[in-house]
Amino acid sequence: MSAILEAVNLRAAYGDRPVLFGIDLRVPERGIVALLGANGAGKTTTLRALLAEVRTWGDVRYQGESIAGKSTQDLVRMGMVMVPEGRGTFTDFTVEENLLLGAYSRRDKDGIRRDIERMYGYFPVLGQRRKQRAGSMSGGEQQMLAIARALMSRPKLLLLDEPSLGLAPLIVQEIFGILTTINREEGVSMLLVEQDAVRALKVATYAYLLETGRVALEGTADQLAASDDVRRAYLGY
């Protein structure tokens, strides 16, 4: 299958401190790929590097084209959108304003309105709270809002940073259910950073394991789930 995203020898640094040391990574068109690793392995940095949020070197191709020199804003317009660690909620804005902000790179007013209603369909709780201040919502609701906000831009590739962090199992299940639906029905590709490796490997087809800024292991989700390394280090059994 052709790749929507292909990174070769991706390196990144904060100031002059290198954090990624040459990562090769591929997300197939319409695929879900998991990015696993311990705290500080460089998962978030990888996503930020792909979106040009940190100093980056290497060759990244998105939809077959090199994206060297593109700004975050350009990439968002091209459909590469992050659901950030910590959710990036616009806390002093209403739920609905958050969704409108998600669609900031679009111009089709009618389409935006329709998509807002569509998001309320996926996440009914957001519909009930549309006029509420987003910062006053629970963690789970804010995570749903973060995903809905990203979807409002009509992304082709979602970069998800630990969507399950700090949420109750039932909510996590709901969120992952919606993510797989969106992947299947709308063909949105996903690069999924997760601590919860079991769950990530259930929805992903392929996975990478990062260790201190390098790919330590990669393979199909089944291969990684069966790997002793992954089991011992990250699954805990």
Next chain:
Amino acid sequence: MTEFIQLVLAGTANGCIYGLLALALVLIYRSTHIINFGQGEMAMFSTYICWSFLNAGMGYWVAVPLTLILAFAAGIAVQRILIRPVQNAPELTIVIVTLGLYLFFNSLALWIYSGVPKPFPLPTGIRQASWQVGDIFIIPYHLFIFAVLITLMAVLYVLFQRTKLGLGLRAAAAQPASSRLVGINVNWMLALGWGIAAAAGALAGILSAPVVQLEPNFMATILIFSFASATLGGFDSPPGAVVGGIAIGNIVALGGRYIEFIGTQLDIVLALVVIVAVLLIRPAGLFGRQVVQRV
């Protein structure tokens, strides 16, 4: 009682001008957490530009909009050329840059226009003579200032609350990192904020020039009153800045008359008293959001 009403009318008119300049300070503070000490001098210089247009024979209603457009562009330029490079520098650096703006525009005005005060006309169509209603004299220009302020507030309200650009401006000011992730050009939004602030400041200068005299230091006192206004209203609240301005205008007008030792020479002291009082009692100001620290 008549005198009291008379003082309130004059105080409110002055307060509108403080409010306008305070609005400029707040628009910039809210988005960049910088207090632009050069705001008053940028306004002063814009007023001189307007004076030059008028002096060259241009009509008031052409010269003023043209000046505001130029001030808007200059505000953007100042942000992009001078502020952006130091945006992430320590606060002291930024303070020094804005003080540099103060000195630059002050000396430039002195050099080009000299220190000799220039007469600045009332808007064409606004008459000098006051109306008498009972015992009270109403100065048409005071009503004009008030009307301009209300109009500007309405325009800004629609811009910030009802347009997509306004949503982007507010988002970029409140949460720049998240704004980048939804594709907002944050740097441009901050620059536009400076442009709007510079235009609001220029309007404050132009409106006050016919009342006080146009000379290179004429905005200095007004800037102090504006600091007091913004502090009172809350440095992150544009409506607060305007309400604060009107309150300060009245405090100064009434205090100068009814508190014996203040008079017109010590009115700056009143502004400082307000600043200190607000910082002690309610640091976020009347309309500002109290920052709750998580511990």
